[in-house]
Amino acid sequence: MTNASLVMTFVLSGxxxxxxxxxxxxxxxxxxxxLTVVGNLIMLVxxxxxxxxxxxxxxxxxxxxxxxxxxxxxxxxxxxxxVSPEGSPISFSSCVAQFYSFDFxxxxxxxxxxxxxxxxxxxxxxxxxYASMMSGRTCAIMATTTWLSGSLHSAAQTTPTFHxxxxxxxxxQHYICDAPSILKLACADTSTxxxxxxxxxxxxxxxxxxxxxxxxxxxxxxxxxIRTSAGRGRAFQTCASHCIVVLCFFVPYAxxxxxxxxxxxxDRVVTVFYTxxxxxxxxxxxxxxxxxxxxxxxxxxx
Numbered sequence: 207m208t209n210a211s212l213v214m215t216f217v218l219s220g221x222x223x224x225x226x227x228x229x230x231x232x233x234x235x236x237x238x239x240x241l242t243v244v245g246n247l248i249m250l251v252x253x254x255x256x257x258x259x260x261x262x263x264x265x266x267x268x269x270x271x272x273x274x275x276x277x278x279x280x281x282x283x284x285x286x287x288x289v290s291p292e293g294s295p296i297s298f299s300s301c302v303a304q305f306y307s308f309d310f311x312x313x314x315x316x317x318x319x320x321x322x323x324x325x326x327x328x329x330x331x332x333x334x335x336y337a338s339m340m341s342g343r344t345c346a347i348m349a350t351t352t353w354l355s356g357s358l359h360s361a362a363q364t365t366p367t368f369h370x371x372x373x374x375x376x377x378x379q380h381y382i383c384d385a386p387s388i389l390k391l392a393c394a395d396t397s398t399x400x401x402x403x404x405x406x407x408x409x410x411x412x413x414x415x416x417x418x419x420x421x422x423x424x425x426x427x428x429x430x431x432i433r434t435s436a437g438r439g440r441a442f443q444t445c446a447s448h449c450i451v452v453l454c455f456f457v458p459y460a461x462x463x464x465x466x467x468x469x470x471x472x473d474r475v476v477t478v479f480y481t482x483x484x485x486x487x488x489x490x491x492x493x494x495x496x497x498x499x500x501x502x503x504x505x506x507x508x
């Protein structure tokens with residue numbers, strides 16, 4: 207990073223809340239974190255069941271792994287801010303690492319949801335050719351591409367942000383090192399970097415969401431061509447879980463990054479939805495709404 211950066215340590219201020227709620231919030235978020243890790247570990251074990259080795263579950267197996275790390279990257283520092291009244295200090299290098307990891311995992315999950323929607327489209331629209339179109343090699347290439355794309359996207363955000371000079375103040379009005387909060391602390395013109403980040407995020411988020419919508423338009427058309435109501439019901443059931451988690455992820459993400467202007471307190475609260483609640487809800491949604499996953503869970507209990 208640039209030598210002009212004199213700030214060696216930032217301070218994360220955490221969530222806006224009355225100080226008397228520190229202990230209560232710490233307990234709540236600690237329980238959520240433990241449940242998130244345990245739930246996603248269980249989901250990972252369930253999906254590793256040999257009976258679920260299909261392309262859909264191949265892609266789905268990436269999700270709990272992402273969510274566990276995503277929750278760890280964001281929530282541990284949040285918990286630290288709740289036990290420190292003056293905020294949680296984070297070194298410059300640790301802030302860079304968290305910034306990169308947070309964006310890397312978030313964008314990878316965004317790409318993964320897009321790939322999963324395409325997989326659902328092929329499974330429902332071309333059932334007879336699905337196995338050949340989504341071979342093991344194709345699945346591996348697509349999954350690897352999501353991780354590489356997430357890595358490149360994050361690097362494109364992190365590099366220009368932390369090449370800016372930071373010479374004070376060092377108080378980050380958030381519980382994570384996030385772009386809008388970090389850029390406000392730079393002691394230089396950030397308009398170019400803000401534009402690069404804004405365009406980058408908008409292209410990825412809107413591009414992925416548009417591809418998901420297009421996939422589901424084609425999926426609905428294919429479902430409506432199915433003659434039996436039972437067949438249509440099974441097809442809709444296949445997509446229901448994916449639709450729920452996509453909305454839980456994209457709606458708050460769009461609110462934070464795609465709207466003009468920024469309100470720090472509101473942004474921090476909304477960020478909780480996709481950094482804390484979505485990783486917690488994903489294994490619940492896929493377990494409760496997927497019959498094959500529920501059967502694998504029952505076998506696991508036995």
